[in-house]
Amino acid sequence: MSHTEADTGTALDALIRSPFARLNTLLAGTQPGADPILFSLGEPNTPLPPFVGPVLQEHLAAFGKYPPIRGIPALRDAICDWLARRYPEFEGIVDPNSHVLPLNGSREGLFSAIFPARARRPDLADPVVLIPNPFYQVYAAAAAAAGAEPVFLRSGPETGFLPDLDAIDGRLLDRSVALYLCSPSNPEGAVASPGYLEKAIRLARAHDFLLFADECYSEIYTDAPPPGALATAQGATGSLANVLSFQSLSKRSGLPGLRSGFIAGDPVFIEAFGRFRNVACPQVPLPIQYVSAAAWADEAHVERARAFYRANFDVADAVLQGRYGYARPDGGFFLWLNMADFGGGERAAKTLWKGCGVKVLPGTYLTKSQGGRADHGLDFVRLALVHDAETTREGLARIVATLD
Ligand SMILES: Cc1ncc(COP(=O)(O)O)c(C=O)c1O
Structure with missing residues (x-):
């Protein structure tokens, strides 16, 4: 059989599918159980560094x-x-x-x-x-x-x-x-x-x-x-x-x-x-x-961002207290939590969306299935702690209340 564009697309699609598109499919038709809190996307919410606007303004003509x-x-x-x-x-x-x-x-x-x-x-x-x-x-x-x-x-x-x-x-x-x-x-x-x-x-x-x-x-x-x-x-x-x-x-x-x-x-x-x-x-x-x-x-705005994430991990330490295999990570802003006791990552993502409006990303969407014990991603969910500490506390507390 000769290769066609469609074949290539199929092979590529099998290899890489957007984790977020898969999450949308998983949760389609399921209503959130409360006002949504989205821990699925790693999009920072730290304040815009103050110099961005002025520098952009100063060099606007260079778009030409x-x-x-x-x-x-x-x-x-x-x-x-x-x-x-x-x-x-x-x-x-x-x-x-x-x-x-x-x-x-x-x-x-x-x-x-x-x-x-x-x-x-x-x-x-x-x-x-x-x-x-x-x-x-x-x-x-x-x-x-x-x-x-x-x-x-x-x-x-x-x-x-x-x-x-x-x-x-x-x-x-x-x-x-x-x-x-x-x-x-x-x-x-x-x-x-x-x-x-x-x-x-x-x-x-x-x-x-x-x-x-x-x-x-x-x-x-x-x-x-x-x-x-x-x-x-x-x-x-x-x-x-x-x-x-x-x-x-x-x-x-x-x-x-x-x-x-x-x-x-x-x-x-x-x-x-x-x-x-x-x-x-x-x-x-x-x-x-x-x-x-x-x-x-500039490092001042980076220091502020680090403090923002530290506050979120302080909240995670206090609220999760070692649940779901949680240990404070050495770097980055994600939690990688083991949901094996709750039917695995996909099941837990659905439970949490339906039960308390918290959106998390099943680890399996970030993992290539290799069969057997290599499928550890199946058990996990990823949470991006990119909101302020108050929202983080509310979201994590909802998770504990729903799963406990
Ligand atoms: C591991 C990793 N590498 C690279 C990127 C790409 O980041 P950007 O293209 O915004 O620099 C991301 C974004 O989420 C990421 O998680």
């Missing part, structure tokens, strides 16, 4: 110009200054001309980077892309679009919700184009240690694939700032080869609508990605670049 794909110097400088402040290993190392490229949000880069990543390994006849499981859907979409087989790496409770790097078959590593690694992870909030990151970096170099470190939640944490892949590479090996970090203003600065992020790391790949982007990817609009430069230069 095509922006440079590699970003204006002010943005690249602000990003590099931020990297050097956040990761002392970078002081004096990171170069605005060779280490960074702006992105229209990290998702766009996580997708488009797979093409030059695939192109740098023309020797691979049957390439694979390594993806944690559960996973952020764009990783699988990228693998599929680049004609590489997505290989899902179980990331369950027994390995601290990160893939077991020692368990990956060497032959698979040899066929790998890239490993996506999310830390702090969505949905579990697991943070990769420097030792873990170093192991991933050494594997990437030994087998010549790229480590794509998705670090868009790195600025949301309770105590210690999560280690970064680039700083680990620089600190432990004195090189950024094979390592790329994806960053975003969506979570750090509460600006998901700005669509602004960056990729930084291996200058050889950044150069190739820059050439690819120059013909294939959208530029970041100039006024958005100016706002982004201001956002990377």
